[in-house]
Amino acid sequence: MRVVVQHAVGDPAWQPSVLAPPAVADFARLAEQHGYAGIAFTDHPAPTVRWTAAGGEGSADPLVSLAYCAAVTTSIELMTFVLALPYHNPFRLAHQAATLDALSGGRLALGLGTGYLRGEMRAMGADPGARLASFDAVLETMLSAWDSDSVSGSFAAPEPGPFSGWSAREVHVQPRPIQLPHPPLWFHGNSAFGRARAARHGAGWIGVLSSAQLAATMRTAHLPDLAAASAAVADLRRRCVAVGRDPGSVSVGLGGLWPMVDIRKGWDPGAIIEAARAAASIGVGTMFVTVCGDDPSAANETLAAFGEQVVGAVHDLDIRDEEQRI
């Protein structure tokens, strides 16, 4: 089982000191040294005051931050967790992703979502009512931009704004990503929408166990426990078969099963490893963990200790054979 750590800025109680350059460099190096498969940053360019005050996470630009981490590491995967596609133009995003993939020697993984904060979406010039259509249009155009010498096409949002559509004629996006035809795509979201895209285009699908309230905030389906997650995984496998893909070729990632970890509060390694074993038994191959972000020393000590106690211990867990699940 792989463990991907979200950078400490993802703690709602984050402090700016966790983003000081030496702290970020140490965090990235420690994650690599302690066997984490990946390091992840989220995408919140313009969150609302209300959401931020109500416990919204902190953020730095994910592609810029991952580029910084790329320069101080050599093997760890660099993951967006996740990019809200309706905020982005497909050509620029394809170009940024290819740049990062090239600079990192092919270590980028793109976690993708639809976004859910209406206020932020409006500030980004995206139409909240068209987020699903916009997600598909950005995705399809990015795939073409990575895959072809040139790409033409257009997208008109129902409520056109200056940044919400495009009309391209023979646009050529370069550099080419190192990973061909493109960096692995992970689709985030508990709803069938995300699983359908993962089945068609994904290297992975990411589910998040949530309270009913969190699911409502995130405008996604409620996934209360591993039983519900198991049903979602089964649905993902069926969808893979339906589009002619090997059901085992789409990895399953899970967030929200492990609590946010903090070395000052401690954790029960036995319970954490047992939860991972249960997740592995339903086919989860990648676990996401968030570490405390109110103090850089605590964040980095947490990262190292959790790495020693848990990351190595879950590395060799058997992930349930996907063939049994069809």
Add this chain to the structure above:
Amino acid sequence: MRFMYQYPDLTGLEGDMLDSGPVAELARAAEDAGWDGFAFTEHPAPGLRWLETGGHQTLDPFVALGYVAAVTSRLKLLTYLSVLPYRNPMLLAKAAASVDILSGGRFILGAGTGYSKSEFHALGVDFDERNTLFDEALDVLPKHWSGEPFSYAGQHFSARDVIARPRPPQQPIPVWIGGNSKLTRRRVAQRANGWMPMLGPDWLFTTARTAAMSAGDELAAAIAQLRADAGARGAELDVSAAYTEPSVHDADTDWGKHRDAITSLAAAGVTWVIVPGHAGTRDSSVAFLERFGKEIASQ
């Protein structure tokens, strides 16, 4: 005078943008050799036709500068230049703030209004509105960087009760604006921190000394006027000039000639010289960085 190296652009479709050398290695070589800054251009969605007829490949400058931030400690990091209307100003502000945070306050936002119609179309932006969009971006950037709640209602862009944290260390991040128009110079005088005039090599760097002097006088007059128009801020404004004399890249070049040219730029009021790298190999790039550093940048 301070010296900025621009990572080499690669013209056309053949070859790879990174053929001129690993970015980390070139950035470290520049810092070690006494350069003061590192820059990247921006073309996120170039048209095939433009690339086939002299256009150039690029890396995304914000991603690339985030990478350079991790391997340097002193170099200023410049987008040279970023076309502001190419994306929503919130996204621009967040990327800029993140580079500034991760570099400990070394970022400079080099900004332009853009000129490529086809790239505007591909990015979903109305070319004819680029000046309004540019001004709205200049309005929004400092609000976003302040870390305080704000709302904004522009002609093309609006936001209600949003907040962006963490704040970048520089308050605000310096903005240098490129271009020679009166509008550009007025913007710089009123609300930017630097001017990046576009100087043609034939205009400025001809071997005939008189021509260079006369060009220098023209530039000097424009800079003096800009500083006067900016009032109390005038003395603090940075002015950059691209140094595009091709012979500077020759191993056996006459360094005296380049020192003279740079001395006249300084006399005209230029504070930064930007030297675009020549596309080549890792070895040729590092050798140039070291030669120029030894002969000029570290002097």
